[in-house]
Amino acid sequence: MSTTLFDNRKSVIHRLNPVTKLIALLAIIVIVFAIPLWWVAGIIIVVIVVPAAVISGSGGRLLKLSLRILLPILLVLFIVQGLTFPGGTTVIWQWGIIDITSEGLLFALGVGSRIVVLVLASMLLVLTTHPGDLMSALSERGMSPKFAYIISSTLQLIPAFRVRADSILLAQQARGLSLKGSPFRRIKIMLPLLSPLVLGMFTDVEERSTAMEARAFGSTAKRTALIPVPDSTVQNVSRWVLIVLALAAVATPIVLGLL
């Protein structure tokens, strides 16, 4: 299992500056959460997210990954809010003591449409942007290199962690540890797994920090980028347009008196 979901392709969306994509994602999230109408979220999915996914060529993976996250949430959301929404008065379907209210379903639609946009848009960013590119683009813009180090390093550590956990699990099974049983028994299984895993990983830290300090990691001098991330004037302008759009979306409901 790979650590990142990055889908390595050569589309226009992949080649955009990561900061542009990040700002686009933030603007989309602000717009759908600022305007309290579910069809705004619908329009954004149809007009922006779906075409972008098709152009990037990662649409299939996006659909598969997002459905796995969204289906359980949406199912629970509609059932729970349809049945128990506190402001629900108009009963549209009744069976015994169970009644579904239209207010509850509308609430679920409002919240659900926004969750769909949030998940689809951020998944698309993750699929089309290599975390390393995002980190170097943000570091160029003044983010502390410590953030970049921590995030990139973690992404490399998680597979190492899994490999180590698997080998410890196999070793414990080899000496007769059974993985089946009641929840309480399964908690007990965690202990012989966790302690060698954690102690091993943390004792590695010491050597790493010495090596990093020897290469001036703690220095606060300004660094230059080894691989500059490509950017263009068009993207720079569109970033500002997106920011203005997001601010306009925040102001719209207040101006129109929707609240």
Add this chain to the structure above:
Amino acid sequence: MSSTATTPADSKKTRNRIFIAVGTIIIVATYLYLVVGQPTDIAASSFSQSGLIAIAGYVIGAILLAVGAIHRLPTATVAMVPVAIALNIVVGQLVSVIGIPVYLDSIGTVLVSALAGPAAGVVTGILTNVIWGLTLSPIALPYAVVQVVIGVMAGYAARLGMFRLFYLAPVAGAVTGFVSAIVSAPISAFVFGGATGGGTGAIVGAFQAMGNSLLASTTLQGLLSDPLDKAIVFTIVVLILAALPSRFRQRFPFMRQYNVFGRKAPVLKDATAAAPTVES
């Protein structure tokens, strides 16, 4: 080795303090606004701005805290944070697969807080959810502030000596869980409508059916699971601290200064004082 990290940072110290203060104020203000402004909002059934305020306030607050905190960390701590984040994510995933009704996704955060203080805990906490959002599920991103709260609370619990006695740690954990349940409730309510998972969604529904508001229901649901979860996490951290080599523990100035783990080891203390790792 740390002289490079501390001397030029003096000019930035005030700036970092401002970041931390503003971040804290924004998080507290967001929570108060959502709790106080909630009844009218639901009545008008335009809960929308609440969702935006919940996400924006908490995310901006958490980012400011992290930006203010990261400059304080020496290299030894920065090198440890990725391991702690990987621990959070791997154990959190493992537990969700095994099917135990707790999360256990903050062991690394609490461990780093105990070893290196609240600032390190804040950075570990927020980046855990950022990376979780980047790799497994974007649902984790809005909850970053909860891990930040856990990091801060665990750091101060360590300062107060809650990790010195093994039976005090679960108490500190339960208190942390109480606070994190209260902080996370507005996100569950206003961003996700109470539906963050099958089991939790059903519990929220049950509380709503009893006549509670959405926010009250998510708060009650959090109070059912979070204190227990954090009590277990804090206990695991005490066990890990006891198992870590004393030489490793004593490397951290925070650990030495506040005598987090209790056992005094004068010989070791002298040995580390002579080593070049000493903080100014």
